[in-house]
Amino acid sequence: MIVGAGYSATNSGPGNTPAEPGTVWLYITGPLVIRRGPAVITPDRPGPSVNTLTNDHSVLVERTYVVATTCTVHVQV
Incomplete structure (x- = not known):
């Protein structure tokens, strides 16, 4: 949701059409879809991630x- 003037201070809609006096353009979206991919761990095995000189483990x-x-x-409202 955009609070305030929104996308345009001139209150213009699609095709840069100005809103009628006493009305405003409202920009809305449908539901959001969020897709999450798998976690990728680098390195993918313990050996290369351990520094035995400093006892550090980095991934x-x-x-x-x-x-x-x-x-x-x-929508014009």
Whole structure:
């Protein structure tokens, strides 16, 4: 949700159409869809991640997220 003037201070809608006097454009989306990928651990086994001289264990864990919406709706209210 956008609070305040939203995307445009000129209160214009699709095709840069200005809103009628006394009305405003409202930009809304459908539900969000969030997809989460698998965790990828680097290195993928314990041996290479251990420094025996300093007794340190270092790994990197990464995961990809994709956020999408089902649709976009422009409504003049």
